[in-house]
Amino acid sequence: MTQPPQPTPTNTPRQDISELVRNQLQRLLEIQNFQGAKALLAPVQPVDIADAIAGLPDPLQAIAFRLLSKDESIEVYEYLDSDIQQSLLAEFRQQDFLDIVNQMSPDDRVQLFEELPAKVVRRLLQQLSPEEREATAMLLGYRPGTAGRRMTPEYVGLREDMTVAEALDRIRSNAQDVETIYTLYVTNRDRRLQGILSLRELVVAQPEERIGDLMTRDVVFVQTDTDQEEVAQLLQRYDFLAIPVVDSEQRLVGIVTVDDVLDILEQETTEDIYKLGGLEASEDSYFRSSLFKIARQRVTWLLVLLLTNTGTTAVIRSQEEVLEKVVALAAFIPLLIDTGGNVGAQSSTVVIRGLSTEASQMQRISRIVGREGVTGTLLGTMLGVIVTLWAYVMQRDWGVAFSVGVSLFMISILASVAGASLPLLFRSLKLDPALMSAPFITTAVDVLGVLIYLLTARWILGI
Amino acid sequence: MTQPPQPTPTNTPRQDISELVRNQLQRLLEIQNFQGAKALLAPVQPVDIADAIAGLPDPLQAIAFRLLSKDESIEVYEYLDSDIQQSLLAEFRQQDFLDIVNQMSPDDRVQLFEELPAKVVRRLLQQLSPEEREATAMLLGYRPGTAGRRMTPEYVGLREDMTVAEALDRIRSNAQDVETIYTLYVTNRDRRLQGILSLRELVVAQPEERIGDLMTRDVVFVQTDTDQEEVAQLLQRYDFLAIPVVDSEQRLVGIVTVDDVLDILEQETTEDIYKLGGLEASEDSYFRSSLFKIARQRVTWLLVLLLTNTGTTAVIRSQEEVLEKVVALAAFIPLLIDTGGNVGAQSSTVVIRGLSTEASQMQRISRIVGREGVTGTLLGTMLGVIVTLWAYVMQRDWGVAFSVGVSLFMISILASVAGASLPLLFRSLKLDPALMSAPFITTAVDVLGVLIYLLTARWILGI
Structure with missing residues (x-):
């Protein structure tokens, strides 16, 4: 047994x-x-x-x-x-x-x-x-990446004048061939979408009721050229199991189902995370790409950042006599620019993530820059005080210590405002806000950060 | 009309x-x-x-x-x-x-x-x-964040000895009260899970067939204490619309549906992205938290990074006489550490994302460190050559130019190997690999990067 x-x-x-x-x-x-x-x-x-x-x-x-x-x-x-x-x-x-x-x-x-x-x-x-x-x-x-490319044309189509019993018969005979039987699409003779109906509604209805009386006429749908990310966001927002796709003449041509949306979301998340790390998401799998190809893809961004960074070198060279007089100042440059970069990275991460999840609430987003500026001031105060004391312990020179602390205070404010506003600026220019991610913010803040530091030191130390 | x-x-x-x-x-x-x-x-x-x-x-x-x-x-x-x-x-x-x-x-x-x-x-x-x-x-x-907390106890339960017609009757009378009728759960008298069945299978079956003959007995399920992220990954992997949750005695206590999983994934993605930006994801909404609270949450990470960065200051101070003799070297410090940080960020992003999406393929992941090391060598060669030429143009001193270029070559290799291996190390210590994200890699690489630079300069310039 x-x-x-x-x-x-x-x-x-x-x-x-x-x-x-x-x-x-x-x-x-x-x-x-x-x-x-x-x-x-x-x-x-x-x-x-x-x-x-x-x-x-x-x-x-x-x-x-x-x-x-x-x-x-x-x-x-x-x-x-x-x-x-x-x-x-x-x-x-x-x-x-x-x-x-x-x-x-x-x-x-x-x-x-x-x-x-x-x-x-x-x-x-x-x-x-x-x-x-x-x-x-x-x-x-x-086009790849659109609703048209991700959809399947295999759905259950019904007519308004069918009865519930007739609809159930059609579902039974089509169930093997379609992607889902849980959402049903009502079209007219021209294949134009008239309404939708869930199998749940059908199962609880009386056999003789008409589909036209049961269906919902206000249908959320997408066009064949809608970006797949928007398709995913809509389905997620409305808790649908599938979303209908219509062509330019409003004819129903297919559906995108929730399992495809889960795959789309994973792919889009990888793209977002890669951009935050200063990488382009590649179409090809990591292991199938040659290392030369991977290096070539990455080097573009690195060169853009390197070019921006030449600004830092130029700033230091222009203020070289400050360092010549007090070489101890050089020891704090990495600490200042790294901390500035970290503060900026935090702000830009919050804003970029906010833009990709709460797109409907732009009125709130404009408040973010103000809030980040205040947060940067608070962080700058805390970090500035700590760093001043610590620099004094290391260097036993209040002039150098104050130069470092005051600079860090100003750099924190600059970094958080830049981190919050550059992605918003990119968004309003219809560019991808994620391009203003941590690596770029860090590099951009460094140029000004080093200038702030050396000018502050010149002023405090009276050079 | x-x-x-x-x-x-x-x-x-x-x-x-x-x-x-x-x-x-x-x-x-x-x-x-x-x-x-x-x-x-x-x-x-x-x-x-x-x-x-x-x-x-x-x-x-x-x-x-x-x-x-x-x-x-x-x-x-x-x-x-x-x-x-x-x-x-x-x-x-x-x-x-x-x-x-x-x-x-x-x-x-x-x-x-x-x-x-x-x-x-x-x-x-x-x-x-x-x-x-x-x-x-x-x-x-x-506990919050577990399957038990996210599930709903409102599912359709069937018995093995029911007929298809009886099951459909039960579904009709329960349809208003349950979360989904598209996946049906077969339990025995002790509420232990015996099998599952989809409404699709039920709809195409003959009315007199027995549920026990139709159901699938190999059920993927989770425990009440399974982490919600794992629940989401399983549902995504198997393309389910819902996943059953059992208690410690294997009794069916609820289900987690795909619409909840979409919310879980959004929440987990935000957490991942925040960690990559050196932030802790907060339970509270950004706008409802006070700015003091936000600053307090962020400052912890910044202080950890600041502490790590004191290593850079110590290294530079220990090599101060190199900078005293050739102060021009200081101008290239930000460029070197930023580029090192960017190379490291790229590698750690690839590895951290890989760990969170392809957990099943650990055998592949060990190959990543090798591949990243080679990629770092290629990137270091390209960037090193470019930077050497550029530094010569700025400084008209081949000694300084070679010091910068050779250091960047070594720093790129170090950064890509550290960026790839530190998250893997954290993973194998059962810590969260995302803690080894861009901000930490950047800071850690900087300490060694500055040391490499100043020792290389000392050797090339014969100081």
């Missing part, structure tokens, strides 16, 4: 589970125990199977993939990274593979096609079934 | 729409045209109504809120910020308000209660209906 499997109380994190699966799978494949491998994978989620296959040595990947049932292999294939998708494509006999590609969701298929050479895409397109070919060609016609 | 409303082709961004609604609403309320205001709000989404109300002057907020129907007011109330929720609570007659609180989702109610004074929470709890009180008290018993 078999015991019904219970959810096992486990404290093993999921990533370790997929590591365990991978190790066992590799052992079973190496001793050619294919039945054992099949049994091992049976209860495993498709995304975990994809991870396990990705971790296998190359020659075993295709063998493991062949063990999967048809339905499973399509799901697993959709989760694989595009480099492994491509190498499996090369391993498989044409026909096996075509069946898989033909049955992928159109949106996942488009993501694969984006990575393949144009020649391969053209050949594959010709061999798809006519309707899949049409759907794929349509999506490929939209 | 009324024209059926069509989705209007609009290019107005949604945030401007809610701004328009707010302005019109305020005008209508000021002339006391309440019918007009109701008509204005009728087609507006609850979250947009909440935004419009939040933007009204205080005395009008309660008036606008009273215009809403009962059902609508509950939904709108759930979307309001907790400070406005609290001020409405004060304005309302006790009973009106209790009805709303009693009908909120337990998870949203707990989020409100977290912000209210303990005394008010105790009074409100006593006045809730017994079952809502029990649900709320249970959720409040879990």
Whole structure:
């Protein structure tokens, strides 16, 4: 008698589970125990199977993939990274593979096609079934990063004059082919969107009620050229499971579902975080890019910053006689510019993050510069006092100590105001506020910071 | 004859729409045209109504809120910020308000209660209906930031021996009270989780089929004490609409739905980005915190960095005679340490982001340090050559120019290796890798960077 499997109380994190699966799978494949491998994978989620296959040595990947049932292999294939998708494509006999590609969701298929050479895409397109070919060609016609490119045309469409019972019948017969049956779209004869309805509303309604009486007519929708980040923000704001996409003539052409939005958000977060670190987000995976390419991408930003930094060198050279007279002043330059940079980084981080999450509240954002200025004054006072005392302990010279402390006070105010206002300025110039991130603020503040320091020292020490 | 409303082709961004609604609403309320205001709000989404109300002057907020129907007011109330929720609570007659609180989702109610004074929470709890009180008290018993605190106990529970028709009946009668009907949970008499089933699978099944034969027995679930970030990552990984939460005895106690996960991800992203900017994410809203509190929160990190930076001052002081002999060297200190900091920031950003998104691929991550070291060497070569030439142009002294260039080459390698390896080291010590973010890497690299520079100059210039 078999015991019904219970959810096992486990404290093993999921990533370790997929590591365990991978190790066992590799052992079973190496001793050619294919039945054992099949049994091992049976209860495993498709995304975990994809991870396990990705971790296998190359020659075993295709063998493991062949063990999967048809339905499973399509799901697993959709989760694989595009480099492994491509190498499996090369391993498989044409026909096996075509069946898989033909049955992928159109949106996942488009993501694969984006990575393949144009020649391969053209050949594959010709061999798809006519309707899949049409759907794929349509999506490929939209710009990457737009709603049109991320959507799937596979939704449930209803008509206003249907009854609830008729709608449920249509859902039943379409359920296998569509991305979601939980949000239903009502269109007219011209495919124009008339309203939406959730399966929840349908399930609780009486069988004879008319769809037109149940549906919501005020629909939040996006255009095919809407940026994917805006699509994600709308879906998040309204707690939708999917959002409809219409073309320039207001015809419903597809939907973007919440699972795609989660992927979009991860991608956009990486882009934002990279910009804050002075990096461009790359289309390519980190490990597949050559190091020369990575270095070339990074060096652009570094050179821009280096150029800005030449201002600092010029300022110091112009005030060189101050340092010649009191060389002890040089010892505090790194401390001052680093602290200024850190204060500026804090302010710009708050503003940049605020701009990307609370876009609807611009009236509040103008108050931020004032608040950051006051915060910078408070921070400058605290840090200035501490640094003055500490510099005196090190140097035993009140002149130098006050020069350092007073400069740090002024630099903190400058840094927090610049950190808060430069991203806002960029935003109002329709540029990306994230370009005014920590590395740039730091470098920009340094030029003025060094000038403030040396002029203050000149004044206090009477040079 | 009324024209059926069509989705209007609009290019107005949604945030401007809610701004328009707010302005019109305020005008209508000021002339006391309440019918007009109701008509204005009728087609507006609850979250947009909440935004419009939040933007009204205080005395009008309660008036606008009273215009809403009962059902609508509950939904709108759930979307309001907790400070406005609290001020409405004060304005309302006790009973009106209790009805709303009693009908909120337990998870949203707990989020409100977290912000209210303990005394008010105790009074409100006593006045809730017994079952809502029990649900709320249970959720409040879990630590903030865990699955237990974010879940809702309102799900559809089925039994293995039910037929599909019986299950659909149960769903119909529960649909109004539960958070989602799209994922269904099968439990036994002890409330232990036996399997899950989607409404999609149910809808396409035959009415007489047994639930036990249809359900999936391999369930991905979390414990009540699982961190909310892990909950979000699991739901995202498996493309679920909800994830079940079990207690220490494996009994199903609630579910976390995808709309909550979107909120969790936004909150966690803000935390990550703040750490990268040398900030602690605050529980309180930026605008409701006093500036003294904000300054106090920020100054801690700044002082830690300042303390690290005293190392730079000590290094320069110990090598002061080098600067005394060739004061021109001082002019390049900011450029060297800023560029080093920028190179280090790029590496640490890549590694920290990698650790938070690709946790399952630790085997790859160990390769990163090597790759970053090579990238740093390439960047150091490019930047070193450029800076040497540029320093010669400025200073007309090959000795100084080579000192700057050779130091920048070494500092770039040091910065990229430190930027990549310190977050990994922190991770392996079970500390948060994001603490080793740009501000800290910059400061740490500066101490060694200045030492490298002055020793290199001493050697090249023969001081």
